Amino acid sequence: MSTLVFLEAADDVGLQALSFARRYDPAAEVVAIGAAPQVAATVHVAEIDGYAPQAWARAIASLSPTTVIAAGTDRGNEVLAHAAVMLDGVLAANVVAAEGDRITRQRWGGSLLEEAQLHGDVKLMTVAPHAVAIEEATGEPTVQPFSPPLQDTDTVARVVERVETSAGGLSLAEAPVVVSGGRGLGSAEGFAPLEELAGMLGGVVGCSRAVTMAGWRPHTDQVGQTGTKIAPDLYIPIGISGATQHMAGCKGAKKLLAINSDPEAPIMATADYAVVGDALEIVPAITAELRRVRGQS
């Protein structure tokens, strides 16, 4: 086995990683856990109950790959870190291009690109989300089930319970519209108008790290370098200053509409559209206007 793509799902970031892997090695095969994703490739499927990063890594390592590629998601990075230890390999995260052992990867939240060399017989790479193009390939998967040789300790850390978020299954990473709030909203209660606006636009609510640090929203809502990286059609940051670490998570947005009381806030310089004013007045005014034009008022 040479190149393996660890595919959590055939979603946008998964298909980006698969396309990246095919460019790196046209013979790349896929490894998946639980169910085979619908992709045109040889797919090795291991039956493991629920998310257990060390067990998933064991499944990958048991196929003895010389190169492993995954999407740079929380799970992709975690599983490949374990696999790198098991395979005695070298791992590079946030890679955007690779040829042989030469790679280009994002550093400092994507604000600079670094060229590097992977020294090691086994190379592992996670692909920076929304940084490489998807190349469509048609065909059915050729599924090859296998049983990885798990050790008792491999399932000590595992997911035992799942709690649905209020977004009704729409994830922050995949939502077409994200309405994010920052410290400028003043409190957890300040997010109620954003929930309403996001609901009317078919989107979800995100936030800055200042908000998660204050305990107003869970970390799963955080956009940025240490949160979720998003690429929605429309991003609406409200009461967010636009720190580098926040922008690292939303630079893939197609359009950015910023609402901020400070016309000099850094985010205003990168926004496609900017509204200067008090969010607590502007957001309810937008939802009221949406209701009016939709005949809902």
Ligand SMILES: Cc1cc2nc3c(=O)[nH]c(=O)nc-3n(C[C@H](O)[C@H](O)[C@H](O)COP(=O)(O)OP(=O)(O)OC[C@H]3O[C@@H](n4cnc5c(N)ncnc54)[C@H](O)[C@@H]3O)c2cc1C
């Ligand atoms: C290692 C590291 C990693 C980090 N990772 C992340 C990350 O992943 N995501 C992230 O977001 N940050 C991250 N940060 C933190 C980042 O540097 C900023 O501190 C944070 O993004 C600021 O959040 P904010 O914009 O909500 O708050 P502030 O910077 O305080 O900005 C608040 C904004 O609200 C505006 N405002 C105030 N009142 C109103 C009002 N009534 N109406 C409208 N606007 C108003 C102000 O003009 C201001 O622009 C990280 C920092 C470090 C060091």
